[in-house]
Amino acid sequence: MVDRVRRRLVAAGVARYLVGAARGQKGDFTDDAGRIVAVPSRVERIFAAGPPASVLVFAAAPTRLLGWTTPFRDDERPFVDAKYANLPTLGRLTGRGNTANVEVVLAAKPDLIVDYGAVTPTFASLAERVERQTGIPYVLLDGSFDRMTASIRRFGRLVEADAETLAHDAEQTVAQISRRVAAIPAESRPRVYYGRGPLGLQTGLAGSINVESIERVGAINVAAELGRGGLVQVSVEQVLRWDPDVIVTTDPNFELSLRDDPRWRGLSAVRKGRFHLAPAVPFGWIDFPPSLNRLIGLRWLARVLYPESFPEDLRPAVRTFYGRYYHRVPTDAQIDMLLASMRTRS
Amino acid sequence: MIRRPGVAAGIALLTLLLAVVAAFTLGRYPVAPADLLRLVWSALTGGAHGVTPTVETVILSVRGPRVLAALAVGGALAAAGGAYQSLFRNPLVSPDLLGVSAGAAVGAVLGIFLSQPVAVIQLGAFAGGLLAVGLVYAVARLVRSHDPLLVLVLAGVVIGSLLGALIALLKYLADPYNQLPAITFWLLGSLASIAPVDLASTLPAFALGLALLWLVRWRINVLAQGDEEARALGVSTGRVRAVVVAGATLITAAAVSISGIVGWIGLLVPHFARFLVGPDFSRLLPVSVLLGAAFLLGVDTLARTVARVEIPLGVLTAFVGTPLFLWQLIVARRSWL
């Protein structure tokens, strides 16, 4: 019976190919959700279905990106060339909260829709629906950290863009960090608390996408003792009890309160000045959006958490990364601003 | 119905004390009861306490304010609920009836949406609550009717719906990675981040609101007979109503600004209090405050100790409150005890 099914699939594939060739299509692409998508031979206009996909397309094929899901904030614009920053806002087609009108998608006349992130059946079925409704090929790529290099390469092949430099860079970054971290004994791994939100009381449990970068650099997520899961809320007392070695946050209000609020004074991280506001322009460095932007965040985390094992100045790495992925080399002043929170406070 | 107010008040007070003791000894950060006693002793006698600075911080700056905030918010919501139930002659009414919580939510969500610091978010919540009720009152005045209560309730429902839609819109537009989780957690209610400054800033509003309700305690009893009868008995019902609404709104807006939306207390606690001491507001108010304080303190202690992470207060009060309410309905006699 399996044999019969397989034969039928092959027949369908051949038929599709013949039809596709007749239509000037390159052929079939099996996306990471296992869907077979007929992709045109020339992909000039790409619609990114969500923020992670936007970053991927922007990095690998910026001239073909049709638009962004949300407009850039004022503090993000200095890091992106105006011709890219001013691309239209098209809304998001998937992920938390759809804001894209399908008509907007159609009006943009894309050759391809790309989604980069979780490849669960939910998102696969969403892709199926949109593709059937609009007739536009919709491809899902796996956005997990493990598959980042492979996904970059696959995307490059899919749209015929030169993504090899990026893929190689990603590969090297992850490999280099993993190598050095492996040499650090378990006792020297710092205990890190990742605090989100203005009060800093939201954190990620073990395995959540929020703390993926932190766990990847071998640090210990203090919230892991509470189990696996996603984003949760904890109390001031809980953080005091954990007494992490390092605190990483994305919210300037929380960083301020770490400095000023007397309740945090007892924390060793506060006393030693080891609390850092992660840079977030033009895209976050730690968790959101969960895309290629996290690569520079890995380097930053490694340096912040293991200063002795990662003694190199980060500035060249930031300069190269931004030039390569965001197509605009930042000025020295901009790099200073980005790396300002790395210095430990006294 | 228990008709010995002294006994009832005594029971309420005792429950409260037990809740306070339990709350102080339980928590994520290990605090030995001996340390607690030493701190209390040194506060009383003025000597040194020999407790580590972090434990001192936990007890005085973290757990202490949280306990006090739970007492204040619980008591405030219960008082406001009891006042509204008498005022609107309806035991199914909660302090949110005229839209104060919806207004406070809009204020806070807007603050989060605009990435404002915590103090601004709280101020926005407080102002939003007051403005919403002001708006409801203004709308109600535009409608001439011989049933002022009904008009007020309708205006409250309408404005409350509108504000709810506004909140939904803000949630929709918010950054789903950074702002939306913060908004969601705020709306579910929590005392996890209470700092001493939160208590200091809301104390005047609590005190003033409760004072207003206490002052008109007798007139509230008369208003509970109905608007026409109350007027015939010599009450300027419009004015008394305004005072009650002002008092209840002040305390509810202040409570919501520091705790987020916590439901069920304003609805449930006055029921129990009425069951214990009857509907006379001069007895109902203090007993509601005591019971509400004890209830929320108990619930908050559960919220921070029972699971691995913080359980939102709004969720827990519903889970604890619903069976209690149903039990009370089944067991107790009718006629709005």
Next chain:
Amino acid sequence: MSAALVAIGLDFGYPEHPVGHAVSLSLAAGEVVCLLGPNGGGKTTFFKTLLGLIPRRGGEVRIDESDLTTLTRAEIARRVAYVPQANVGYFPFTVHEMAVMGRTAYISPFSGPSVQDRRIAMEALERVGIARLADQPYTRISGGERQLALIARALSQAAPLVVMDEPTASLDFGNQSRVLAVVRELAAHGTGVLFATHDPDHAFAIADRVAIFHDGRLIGDGPPHRTITPEALRTVYGIEVDVVDVATPQGARRVCLPGGRIAP
């Protein structure tokens, strides 16, 4: 000077529909005036307008020479007490607490009742004979007892005038007599009582004056013997009535007997 409540050419009703037109009626201290009319005729609406609880459509109401609209609710309450028809009640206040509410007009807005207020309320309960019910919840006593409680409330209000809306409706035979006796006793002590009823026999029993209310107007206002006639009753109720004098040990009493087809 004696207290007086006077309606002058009062038009009353609701914005959508008028109920009464050009009704003039007066009530003085020490007299019992009965407002006689059928159910649903508008007597309650008239009373509520008289007390300023519903806005009037036209005409005037004066209490002790002052226009009603110039007085505060508390001032009005000190001069006129209102006894509505007793309903079940919402909250289980005790009968004594209900009576104490009658003192509200004398309690300043930010205080509670004094010991004296509570004593006066207790005495009022005794006067209507329900002192034994003082600590019972108002919601759990009988309809007749509730009506008596509301009368006690009006008594503790210590106003020289009392307006009662069908105080005997849905009361049993015994309680009806009891209420009528209380009304008569009030007048004997100098209180003016205006009470609405649909039963002409009540007017004969205790009223000094009767005002007959029909189709939104008064069609008679005078002593019962002169005003309640078979013609008047036919107009108001649409039935034949015999008005007869009956000899009793206490003297002659006039009663109404529905005649015509009901007679065996």
